Amino acid sequence: MNDMRILERDVDANEIKIAARGVQVWYGDNHAIKDVDVDIQDRTVTAFIGPSGCGKSTFLRCLNRMNDTIDVARVEGDIRIDGEDIYDARVDPVQLRAKVGMVFQKPNPFPKSIYDNVAYGPRIHGMASGKAELDGIVEQALKRAAIWEEVKDRLTAPGTGLSGGQQQRLCIARAVATEPEVLLMDEPCSALDPIATAQVEELIDELRRNYSVVIVTHSMQQAARVSQKTAFFHLGNLVEYGETGHIFTNPEDPRTESYITGRIG
Numbered sequence: 250m251n252d253m254r255i256l257e258r259d260v261d262a263n264e265i266k267i268a269a270r271g272v273q274v275w276y277g278d279n280h281a282i283k284d285v286d287v288d289i290q291d292r293t294v295t296a297f298i299g300p301s302g303c304g305k306s307t308f309l310r311c312l313n314r315m316n317d318t319i320d321v322a323r324v325e326g327d328i329r330i331d332g333e334d335i336y337d338a339r340v341d342p343v344q345l346r347a348k349v350g351m352v353f354q355k356p357n358p359f360p361k362s363i364y365d366n367v368a369y370g371p372r373i374h375g376m377a378s379g380k381a382e383l384d385g386i387v388e389q390a391l392k393r394a395a396i397w398e399e400v401k402d403r404l405t406a407p408g409t410g411l412s413g414g415q416q417q418r419l420c421i422a423r424a425v426a427t428e429p430e431v432l433l434m435d436e437p438c439s440a441l442d443p444i445a446t447a448q449v450e451e452l453i454d455e456l457r458r459n460y461s462v463v464i465v466t467h468s469m470q471q472a473a474r475v476s477q478k479t480a481f482f483h484l485g486n487l488v489e490y491g492e493t494g495h496i497f498t499n500p501e502d503p504r505t506e507s508y509i510t511g512r513i514g
């Protein structure tokens with residue numbers, strides 16, 4: 250009975266932010282993503298896990314059309330965000346990437362001031378009508394990324410002068426400044442020490458209140474700590490997807506079990 254209630258809740262269309270169907274990606278002849286179907290929920294952290302080269306980052310990049318920037322990549326299938334086909338010819342990828350923000354493995358602040366790093370997106374999308382409004386957006390984004398207190402007295406200093414953990418939080422501030430609805434994070438903590446990692450993980454939990462967050466991680470501890478849903482990829486297939494607690498304690502597929510117990514990967 251309980252199981253039925255859970256199933257009913259899982260198919261509640263209102264909660265689904267991203268619906269992917271029959272997604273395939275090729276890099277030349279390399280078939281990197283094979284017929285993936287997945288529903289990603291709103292206001293949820295979804296972790297993508299799996300052995301190196303299984304296609305986690307490739308699939309993540311399908312969700313904001315970042316694979317469009319790779320010449321040899323070819324994407325097929327249907328991906329809808331709030332019911333809208335993001336591969337429709339009328340969709341402007343730049344607008345899409347404001348709605349579906351991305352944070353990369355290596356912090357990559359622009360060679361600009363802290364302020365200008367965060368103001369960049371709001372400026373190109375015409376989100377502020379004047380300096381005071383832009384100041385407010387920048388402050389709000391830095392606060393959301395839990396770095397405001399550390400940088401508020403040196404907003405004109407270069408972003409590249411911050412520590413690695415601060416740079417990554419600055420990049421998160423830059424991503425949230427355009428008020429995305431989805432935040433994609435590709436191993437956002439891999440260049441960070443344990444303290445900065447803990448800060449970013451806390452932040453991810455906070456961001457879940459407003460956004461759908463999808464995180465690629467090699468750390469199963471991190472997936473277990475930050476996510477509510479987990480997707481396990483293997484050789485380009487989405488092998489198993491479900492509640493994080495369930496995937497880690499009671500996986501249904503032997504490949505998932507082998508991976509989480511350290512036998513493959």
Ligand SMILES: Nc1ncnc2c1ncn2[C@@H]1O[C@H](COP(=O)(O)OP(=O)(O)OP(=O)(O)O)[C@@H](O)[C@H]1O
Nearest residue numbers: 276279281300301302303304305306307308319321
């Ligand atoms: N830019 C690219 N050009 C060509 N092939 C690529 C490119 N990016 C990824 N691939 C190939 O696609 C497959 C999936 O790679 P992907 O980076 O998505 O895996 P991953 O699971 O994220 O790996 P990792 O955990 O090592 O980052 C691999 O065979 C990889 O070599």
